[in-house]
Amino acid sequence: MSATPINPLVPEPWKVQRVHRDTADTFTMELESAGGKRELPFAAGQFNMLYVYGVGEVPISISGNPTKPSSIVHTTREVGPVTSALRKLKPSDHLGLRGPFGVGWPVVEARGADVVIVAGGIGLAPLRPALYQLLAARNYYGKVVLLYGTRTPADILFRKELQNWHSRFDLEVHVTVDRAMGNWNGNVGVVTTLIPRAPFDPHSTVAMVCGPEVMMRFTVQELEKRGVGLENIYLSMERNMKCAAGFCGHCQFGPAFICRDGPVFRYDHVQPLMAVREV
């Protein structure tokens, strides 16, 4: 190959199509290429590096539909200067994009099995593409279950979509909140409390889990109690990332580079380190 190699460190111009607020601190933005019509094929669970001109760059998982890659969708929480600046962008504003990077969810590998998706808070965003993909090929799977926990009812993401999913006969959706007001008549408690009675066959189940690390640890415990094999549990991990290409060293988790070998890992591959603090 003599063509100029692609430089993974240089962002490409993309532009905002739409931004909307999901909750008080979370927003979703749809992007399209600013360099002519261009699709960005991605796998469910992969992420992009988004750059706001003059502010900085952050890794954000893709929350859109992998079967419709002409529009790239990101859902994120406003937690720092870059995500705040992202939130302030308006339709047709430009931003820089590098990606997609990383290894995603084993959606294809899970064919033939039940699939249980366990999401905590913003952890639903990187799992949504997997759900889209499962539903697009629904016949290949046994039961598909979504267990989703948030802090309060006001923090529930993708509310309308959840309602649509809830009304489908081929999808089980259970939502729980840590704290509720009077008008909430759903489940209260952490997401792990939904696992014991969720309808799936533990001996033929692939679990996809994303949320805070502590939530993922307890989720794995509950799944294991039900009899789900550790080799069938997948987690999406988070670490500091700068380059996303395996050069900068920031995202190391033991021998793994989260950006390159993850962010999705098979649990039994990371199990020994999950028990160690400050790895």
Next chain:
Amino acid sequence: MPTGDAQQSNSSILDRSQLDLLFGALAERGYHIVGPRVRDGAIVYDDVASSADLPVGWKDEQDGGKYRLVRRNDEAVFGYAVGPHSWKRYLHPPLVRLWQATRKPGGFEVTPEPINPQKTAFIGVRSCEIHAIQIQDKVFLGGPHVDVAYKARRENAFLVALNCGQAGGTCFCVSMKTGPKAQSGFDLALTEVIEKERHYFLLEAGSDAGAEVLSALTLEPAGPEELAAAERVVKNTAAHMGRALDTDGIKDLLYRNYENPRWDQVANRCLTCANCTMVCPTCFCTTVEDVTDLGGEHAERRQKWDSCFTLDFSYIHGGSVRPSARSRYRQWMTHKLGTWIDQFGTSGCVGCGRCITWCPVGIDITEETRAIRESETAPKRSAREDANGD
């Protein structure tokens, strides 16, 4: 294995007085020449114009937290071990611009930093340093993504190796199987031989580019005595390593010892100053800095060396993943000697000893490894108590 005859035809004799011929030949071929020279009380890598710029007659005394230049009692040109610099400052520079952007109507335009490295010849590259360069090759060129700027710098480098004639007080290349003789990965290799009446270099080519330079120099071929003398030089160096590190099963040793109390002990001494990572020839971590001018018309991203010893290094919203010195030292050493093997199929340590010498409190990676190893084999004393105590 090459036969004695083949070696004979490959190696030539470059008299000390002819060393500048090599500089001339490299300059003629368009190479910018960098090499060792004395500055600020240390031997550092910088531009060199001729052999007069080299650290003639100097050697370095090194130990944990200690580095001193002293006069030799001969006129050796390369009579020192290694200093605080390594070649990564040329191949993977401390600060590089990745791209610039300018505001334009409706958005901004990104211009990648042009990639046009200068042809550069490195003089006096030690065998451990060649290994370090090859390790960084794996990091930047061996994965699914390629660092195109590194690749170009690497392709434009001409390596003149030096087979060590002097082991430093903190050297342990023999343990890491990375020296003291350069076996491959160089364009030319020198061995400095100082005898009563004679001061010369054995010069051999390790690449086509090196062979071309060598043939242009029209030197006398080396005879059996010269070859034997050069062999003695490296043998003597190998016999005088300042340190040793037992690498047997080292990856699993470290994987078993994430909770060893020794990490607390070393954390009590470690200042988390990051010196070890800056001087290490294989440490590759970087961060980026996005900057703009005051008017916001121009923005750029700079990549600069970073260190796993800083709190920022592992910062994610909410805090640092490794707030304690214990976890940061453990990360560095476990990476260097353990996880590196899973990541890149090689140790991240080449035994150059820089991290020991330049540690302000003299923390010694060979000693720390030994302590962890011995904690497993020593009579069951404190390990259990410590585990209970915390």
